[in-house]
Amino acid sequence: MHRRARAGRRHVTRWRSRSPWLGAGAVRPPTIYDVAAAAEVSPSTVSRAFSRPGRVSAETASRIHRIAAELGYRANALTGVSARERTSAVAMVVPDVTNPVYFGLIHGFEAAATKAGYTVVLADTRWSMRQERTVLDRILPAVDGLVVTGSRLSDRGMRAAAGHRALVMLNRIVPGTRTVLVDTAAGVDAALRHLVGLGHRSVTYVAGPPASWADGMRWRSLLDAAPRFGLRISRIGPYPPTMAGGTAAVDGLLRDLPSAVLVFNDLVAIGILHGAKQAGIGVPDEMSVVGFGNVVGADFCTPPLTTVGTPMRAMGTAAFEQLQRAMSGDPMDTHAVVSLTARLMVRGSTGAARRRRTRPAVDGIRPAGPPRGSRTMAAESS
Incomplete structure (x- = not known):
């Protein structure tokens, strides 16, 4: 013994x-x-x-x-097959299945995979690196390939996973893997062009999770573009990528209320709209707000949210097409990175820059101003 x-x-x-x-x-x-x-x-x-x-x-x-x-051995209970056999299953790994930004992505991926004869496994990492490791350990033997978005693992860790199964990354470039991403720079350019056209001369970026590749890309794109538009920029955060995170960000914005904010994603932006209303900040009278994502419900906010729209369903379809290439062994030098176009959806949360009114704060909360009706403007292409 x-x-x-x-x-x-x-x-x-x-x-x-x-x-x-x-x-x-x-x-x-x-x-x-x-x-x-x-x-x-x-x-x-x-x-x-x-x-x-x-x-x-x-x-x-x-x-x-x-x-x-x-x-670290895991029996393949889902399929009962060895690691070398085909399973006719593919996986999509997302950080939060309840986040509406992923609804279109999942739909596009599932529709394309089902049409090709695959079963889809959906996994939620809950924005946790430890949970992501557990998820990958469990599903790698059970699928022929997987698509990962919002990963918290290092490039080295993702390449290790790609060494076991065909893998496609979304909105993140990992050398040695295939990628589908949105042209962030073009989206940021469209947002800044719109704000400058409204008379804004400064923009504050409300940052998302510090480990997010997409957050880093949006901030770097803003840093690169701001000089071309003659804009002063600043940054607050990081904040959780949720509506609660946006509400919390309002406290930081109140210290020096900016003319306009560009926000990590739509959920945070919607939280800012809610927090601004509670604090008596007029949007867009005193502060314009631009989000990222064009999630379901962004046009039903009060006011409707101006946002850099990402074609999530098209991204899901493109992700499966990339995964098919990887599973069939196509060389990496062909179509290694697929870039999709972002579109600025102009709605009621942005308006002309106006001279800020000075009003006394009471216990950190600004007194409520008069209500403003929402308005929707024609969409503007990037």
């Missing part, structure tokens, strides 16, 4: 050094044969311990499950 335990620990130590998430040299995930060797049983006994535990003694089953967990 002790000899078996020591053997198991030796195998565990060796496999930990090969983990695709923890170090270099990862060549493959542990297999049923590695678990069998570490537990000093046959592969068929390992298989029974997972599929028919009643046919294995409690002591043996416990030892097998413990060693399997330490090795």
Whole structure:
């Protein structure tokens, strides 16, 4: 018994050094044969311990499950096939399935995959790096390929995952993987051109999560574009990518109320609209607000939200097309990056820059001003 335990620990130590998430040299995930060797049983006994535990003694089953967990082995319960077999399943991994920005993305991907004969697995990482690792560990053996958006893992970690299955990244470039992204620079240009046309001379960027690749791209695009438009820029944040995050951002904006804000995403922008109303800040009378995403409901806000619209359904379709190329082994030098056009949707949350009225603050809250009706303007192309 002790000899078996020591053997198991030796195998565990060796496999930990090969983990695709923890170090270099990862060549493959542990297999049923590695678990069998570490537990000093046959592969068929390992298989029974997972599929028919009643046919294995409690002591043996416990030892097998413990060693399997330490090795990082996961039985492919979804398909019952080995890592090398085709599953006719593909996965989409998103950071928050309740975020409306992903509705069109999921729809486009699912429609294209289903038409091609694939089953779609949808996974939610809850904006957690640890949860994302767990999700990838579980689904990599169960699918032929996957699309990942909003990843918190390093480039090295994503390349390790791509070494096991066909992988496509969304709105993030990872060398060695395929990518579908939105032309952020063009979207930011369209937003700034619109604001300058309304007389604004300064813009504050309300930042999203610090680990977000898209947040970094939007900020860098703003830094690059601002001098061309003669704009002063500043930044507050980071804030969670939620409506609650936007409401919290209003406290930061109140310290020096900007003429206009460009916001990480529409949910944060909608939260700012709500918080501004509670604080008595007129939008767009005193502050113009521009979001990113054109999510469902952005045009039903009060006032309706001006936003850099991203073609999410088209992105989902393009993501599956990229994944098909990866699964079929097409060379990476063809169509490695697909860029989609962003469009500025001009609505009622932006207006002419006006001289700010000075009103006393009471306990950090500005007294409410007169209500303003919402208005919708014609959409403007980037």
